Structure formats: C-alpha cells, structure tokens
Amino acid sequence: MFIRQISRLPPKSIKLYSTSAEPAISTKIPKSSEVRTNEGNTSKHSSNNLGKYYQIPNEDKKILFSHGGLPKSFEKQAKTFGETCLMVRQPALEVIDYIKSSNLNKPTVRYVLYGDDGVGKSLTMAHIIHYGYQNGFLLLHAPWVANWYKRPKETANSTSMEGFIDLPFDAAGWLVHFKTQNAKxxxxxxxxxTKDYVWSKRETTPAGSTLLELIEHGIARIKFASDTIAALISELKQHATGGKCKIMVAMDGYNAFFHPITRVIADNKAKVHPSKVTLTQPFLDITNYDWCNGVCILSVDKLAASEGNRESYLPRYLLEKEGFEHLDPFVPIRVDNFNEKEFKSCIDYYLDRRWIQNNEPGFDQELKYLSASNPFRLMNICAPL
Structure with a gap:
C-alpha cells in the first residue's frame, strides 16, 4: 500500500536527500576566476590548476581535432557553449610531468590510460596531445582505432601483401589527419x-623526397595509402632515433588491435582478423620500444573491445595476452570519476555558462547521486531534452 501511494505522487514531490554532512554548492553564479585558469600553456599546468578549466584556442582545436579526438557529445556541448574548455585533471598532469622528466634518448615509454566508461580518458588524451602540439612533438594520432575494424569505409585486397586487406579510404583519411596536425x-x-619506394611500374617516391611528398602521394593515390602509412611510420622511427625529431604517439581504443572479431570482410565473406589488415602492423611497430625520442600515450576502452569482452576495464583484460606482452613494460595511468573538487568545478562551469538554471538548494547533490560523479553521465543528465 505504501509503495502504491509513493508511485502516485507527482514527480516534484520526490526529492533526493543527502545523509552526509557535505555542504551544498552555492546557488550563486560562480566567478569566472573560480572556474577557469588563464594559463593556456599546458607546460605550466600544475597542481594549482587542478579542477579548473582552460580553453583550447579555436585555431589549435581546428588543427588538432578536426578529424576526430574529441567525443561527439563533448563536441556538441562545446559548440553550444561557444568554446572548447578542458578540465585540468590529475591523470593528464601526471603524464605531462613524466614526459617533462623523461630522458627521450632512452627507449620509448608507453603510458596506458584506463578506466571505466565515461570517466574522461579521451579528454585526458586530448589535454596531453595539446601539450605535445605546444612543445614541438610530431603527432602520430589515431583518434579511435576501433573505427577501422568495426566501421571500415571500404576494403580491398592488398597489392603488396598477399592475403592481407587494405582499408584505402580509412588510410587516406588518417594521412590527411596527420598532415593537418603537423602542417606547421x-x-x-x-x-x-631514406630509400626509394616503388608503388608501380610508373610510380616511385625516390630517396631524398620530403615526407610531405610521401604523404601527398598516399592521399592522391588512395590505392597505395596503406603502404604509404607503413613507409611513413618506418621513416619517422628512423628520424626520431637519429635525433631529427621527437614524436608523440596517441591512440584511443588501442586494445582494438588485439580483439579477433571485426567487421572487415574478405572476398570469401569471412571476417578478417586485425593482424591481416595492413594498417595494423605499422601502428604496432610504432608502439614498440625499439626506438627513442618519443612517447606513446595509449588508452584501452571497453567500447573498443569485441562484443562479449567488456566485463572489466583493466589493461590486462582488455589487451589480452598478446597486447599485454607487446606493451610490457608500460606505465598504467588510471582515470577515475570526478572527485569532490572536480565535481564542484564542473557544476560551477555549467552555472557559469548558464547551462543549469534550476539551481535550487540541494540540486547539486541530486545530480551527484544520479550521475555517481561520472563525467559522461553528468553531462548527459544536464543535456537538453
């Protein structure tokens, strides 16, 4: 009888109350200085900036993320707010501090971001990529590896490797992304x-050509785009090891390389294992430790895994035996839900943007319990209907 009575109550009469002594966030619109940091130089971000938002200039955003790298829901919110702001969080600061203190003349260190769904791994990577861009790293960025195996644009038999499958349009799209990020x-x-590349009887890229010429060839002749990527990555490794450049490798959903179930279909209608896709090996090679003057920022994600492989978000589970042994040793970086300071800062940012208007006392605690302080769920709850 009691349950029936409760179920008939109008929605506004049901409220969530906190049993803890946590103070409610002020309903006043916070000052901008309380929410933001004016420090746009990512090298200078420190613990003093934790929990505060910094703005990525539109020019930098266009260069870095025009072809992916920011979640679509976050992109939509940024467009609504008229600005792209990232919160300075501990995992990004931790990786940036490690990179600053690293001796790049030593073998490449691999950092693996991991955490549950919606905690902010992609945005943490975006912060680190912005740091790399501002500090002279060549960026080798794969925004979402799983797209190649779950949603390939087109497939074709490889002309250079028998039994392998090319993804020509995906490969050409990645070359455009690489060129855009590193155009300056x-x-x-x-x-x-460093050597001649023979594509056909009439097409060659001679030794001594610029890497831009190599990239342009792969974009113009998408039939050879996958092979161009293999050549480009091989050249980049040699130049970095020779001290001519430094490289930041960033790959979101890296564990997709090691899950056997794909939607890449061969001529005989059989599904193709990632190891038989020509794009796979070059990106595995660049995440090896046999070169220097670089860093690798990789994320593992349940959404990048095959169906049925999503019970745990831990790297050992998602990478499976092959992927774990390929990266071992690596530095694991856990990304978690908002802590108290970060949650308050996020709510204050929404108030600052006038995104939250119904800010009666206790509203913040309701949002906290409904979202469990998960950044993605909080963004969805606060999204328009």
Whole structure:
C-alpha cells in the first residue's frame, strides 16, 4: 500500500536527500576566476590548476581535432557553449610531468590510460596531445582505432601483401589527419625519405623526397595509402632515433588491435582478423620500444573491445595476452570519476555558462547521486531534452 501511494505522487514531490554532512554548492553564479585558469600553456599546468578549466584556442582545436579526438557529445556541448574548455585533471598532469622528466634518448615509454566508461580518458588524451602540439612533438594520432575494424569505409585486397586487406579510404583519411596536425612542423624539420619506394611500374617516391611528398602521394593515390602509412611510420622511427625529431604517439581504443572479431570482410565473406589488415602492423611497430625520442600515450576502452569482452576495464583484460606482452613494460595511468573538487568545478562551469538554471538548494547533490560523479553521465543528465 505504501509503495502504491509513493508511485502516485507527482514527480516534484520526490526529492533526493543527502545523509552526509557535505555542504551544498552555492546557488550563486560562480566567478569566472573560480572556474577557469588563464594559463593556456599546458607546460605550466600544475597542481594549482587542478579542477579548473582552460580553453583550447579555436585555431589549435581546428588543427588538432578536426578529424576526430574529441567525443561527439563533448563536441556538441562545446559548440553550444561557444568554446572548447578542458578540465585540468590529475591523470593528464601526471603524464605531462613524466614526459617533462623523461630522458627521450632512452627507449620509448608507453603510458596506458584506463578506466571505466565515461570517466574522461579521451579528454585526458586530448589535454596531453595539446601539450605535445605546444612543445614541438610530431603527432602520430589515431583518434579511435576501433573505427577501422568495426566501421571500415571500404576494403580491398592488398597489392603488396598477399592475403592481407587494405582499408584505402580509412588510410587516406588518417594521412590527411596527420598532415593537418603537423602542417606547421613538417616543413621546418625538412625530413627526407631514406630509400626509394616503388608503388608501380610508373610510380616511385625516390630517396631524398620530403615526407610531405610521401604523404601527398598516399592521399592522391588512395590505392597505395596503406603502404604509404607503413613507409611513413618506418621513416619517422628512423628520424626520431637519429635525433631529427621527437614524436608523440596517441591512440584511443588501442586494445582494438588485439580483439579477433571485426567487421572487415574478405572476398570469401569471412571476417578478417586485425593482424591481416595492413594498417595494423605499422601502428604496432610504432608502439614498440625499439626506438627513442618519443612517447606513446595509449588508452584501452571497453567500447573498443569485441562484443562479449567488456566485463572489466583493466589493461590486462582488455589487451589480452598478446597486447599485454607487446606493451610490457608500460606505465598504467588510471582515470577515475570526478572527485569532490572536480565535481564542484564542473557544476560551477555549467552555472557559469548558464547551462543549469534550476539551481535550487540541494540540486547539486541530486545530480551527484544520479550521475555517481561520472563525467559522461553528468553531462548527459544536464543535456537538453
């Protein structure tokens, strides 16, 4: 009888109350200085900036994330707010501090971001990528590896490797992304190919050509885009090891390389294992430790895994035996839900943007319990209907 009476109550009469002594967030619109930091130089971000938002200039965003790297829901929110702001969080600061203190002349260190769904792994990576861009790293960025195996644009039999499958449009799209991100840096480095590349009887890229010429060839002749990526990555490893450049490798959903179930279909209608896709091996090679003057920022994600492999978000489970042994040793970086300070800062940012208008006393605690302080769930709860 009691349950029936409760179920008939109008929605506004049901409230969530906190049993703890946590103070409610002020209903006043916070000052901008309480929410934001004016420090746009990611090298200078420190513990003093934790929990505060910094703005990515539109020019930098266009260069870095025009072809992916920011979650679509976050992109939509940024467009609504008229600005792209990232919260300075501990995992990003931790990786940036490690990179600053690293000796890049030593073998490449691999950092693996991990955590549950919606905790902010992609945005943590975006913060680190912005740091790499501001500090002279060539960026080798795969925004979401799983797209190649779950949603390939087109497939074709490889002309250079028998039994392998090319993803020509995906490969050409990645080359455009690489060129866009590094358009300012590549001409100044003036990196050249170290050997001849023969594509067909009439098409070659001779030794001494610039890497930009190599990239342009792969974009113009998408039939050879996958092979161009393999050549480009091989050249980049050699140049970095020779001290001519430094490279930041960033791959979101890296564990997709090691899950056997894909939607890449061969001519005989059989599903193709990732190891038989020509894009796979070059990106595995660049995440090996047999080169220097670089860092690898990788994330593992349940959403990148095959169906039925989503019980745990831990790296050992998602990478499986092959992927774990490939990266071992690596530095695990856990990304978690908002802590108290971060949650308050996020709510204050929404208030600052006038995104939350119904800010009666206790509203913050209701949002906290409904979202469990998960950044993605909180963003969805506060989203428009």
């Amino acid at each position: 840096l590549l001409p100044t480095l003036d990196l050249k190919t």
